[in-house]
Amino acid sequence: MKIAVDAMGGDNAPQAIIAGVERARDQYPDLEFQLFGDPAKVKPLIKNSERLTLLATTEEITMGEEPVRAIRRKKDSSIVRAARAVKEGSADAFFSAGNTGAVLAAGIFIVGRIKGIDRPGLTSILPITQPGAARQSFVYLDTGANAESKERNLVQYGYLGKFYAENVLGVANPRIALLNNGAEEDKGDQLHKAVWQQLNAAADLNFVGNIESGDLLVGKADVVVSDGWTANAALKATEGTAKMMLILIKDGILTGGLRAKLGYLLLKPVFHQIGKKMSASTYGGAVLLGLKAPVVKTHGSSDATAVANTISQIRTMLSSGVIEKTVDFFGRQAVVDKQAKNE
Incomplete structure (x- = not known):
């Protein structure tokens, strides 16, 4: 190869x-x-x-x-x-x-x-942070190749994500979800409502419904499908929140006195493990599927x-x-x- x-x-x-x-x-x-x-x-x-x-x-x-x-x-x-x-x-x-x-x-x-x-989708592998989750990562697309998408594009992303999850991540019958502004069937604009219906009607897709951006990392789906603008915005918001939490924790340790510093030394292996799980280098690159x-x-x-x-x-x-x-x-x-x- x-x-x-x-x-x-x-x-x-x-x-x-x-x-x-x-x-x-x-x-x-x-x-x-x-x-x-x-x-x-x-x-x-x-x-x-x-x-x-x-x-x-x-x-x-x-x-x-x-x-x-x-x-x-x-x-x-x-x-x-x-x-x-x-x-x-x-x-x-x-x-x-x-x-x-x-x-x-x-x-x-x-x-x-x-x-x-019609339009290839940029595909990222993101970590699942829910303790006890059966899997460590999920497939997320389109994360920015296309700012605008049609119904057909998002349905195709469902299949592209499915094949990737099955063959590269080894997930049998992966769960497919649609990123939306609510978990209910009738949420979203006309595009997302129409895509929901088409994904739900596909007999060869294990479609589990909508997923909200706040639930992206908790393991509710093996493949999350979205238009590029929405997926990229949600991804950057998630990354920004994670960085801000790290800054707050670091500041708390530095300004928290001797007890905080001793606590950090005791928990250093845990922080290292979390850092490795959240690091982009752990999961490889983004694929243009x-x-x-x-x-x-x-x-x-x-x-x-x-x-x-x-x-x-x-x-x-x-x-x-x-x-x-x-x-x-x-x-x-x-x-x-x-x-x-x-x-």
């Missing part, structure tokens, strides 16, 4: 990217890597070139550039070259920690959509651990055949839709 890597993307690139790639290479003998980047910056960081191929690029797409314009103008950038390697078949998956918009644009316009998928190959974007601030974990995630996607199963399902669905239209 060959993974095309944007070695130049991310706040800690190329150091963290190369360190994470080498860690994953040492862990998985069945992986090979194509590293796209500036040889003068990348080559000195490589400790062992086994199963690593460095492919020189002359351009970089920075975080602040307009995505579509950048991938059209900078044909020799590490993002474009890595995506093209997947398009041309010399690599099986594309990984980057760079400009999110550029990665999404390269995935859609270069790697290409699966036939039958609905494309012909895995396109995975990890956080720009990712360290070597996050990079290695994301590569492990990509390896599972490749070995499970989740993309092939998705292509097969939507291909058959397109035939059924065409026959129904002709009738």
Whole structure:
């Protein structure tokens, strides 16, 4: 299995990217890597070139550039070259920690959509924090690839999330929920009411109804479906709340006197465990589901651990055949839709 890597993307690139790639290479003998980047910056960081191929690029797409314009103008950038390697078949998956918009644009316009998928959805894996929950994480999409969505898009996200949960996370008959402003059936605007009806009518989806943003992390569903604007806003609000709680706890320890500091020392292993569970590096990157190959974007601030974990995630996607199963399902669905239209 060959993974095309944007070695130049991310706040800690190329150091963290190369360190994470080498860690994953040492862990998985069945992986090979194509590293796209500036040889003068990348080559000195490589400790062992086994199963690593460095492919020189002359351009970089920075975080602040307009995505579509950048991938059209900078044909020799590490993002474009890595995506093209997947398009041309010399690599099986594309990984980057760079400009999110550029990665999404390269995935859609270069790697290409699966036939039958109208709008690919950006998919994140989030932790389940409920004590005693049967599972540790759930699938959440679309987290920002599309600001506006139609009924058909959200229903397709239900199936994309289902296939991912089954094949990558190993969840049998995953529970599908719709993010809404209330748990009742009649909540939401016309879009969400219509999507609720379609998801509920799908016999091959285990639809469990609406879920509120306050219940995202408590394990009520294995897949949560939403339009990109709503899902992204809810995700950022959740992340912001978590960061604020950490700041308040830290401030309480620092200003709470000797007793608070002693309490922290006693509870330090617990805080470490919570931090690991809530860390984005634990769950890998965000996947643009609905494309012909895995396109995975990890956080720009990712360290070597996050990079290695994301590569492990990509390896599972490749070995499970989740993309092939998705292509097969939507291909058959397109035939059924065409026959129904002709009738």
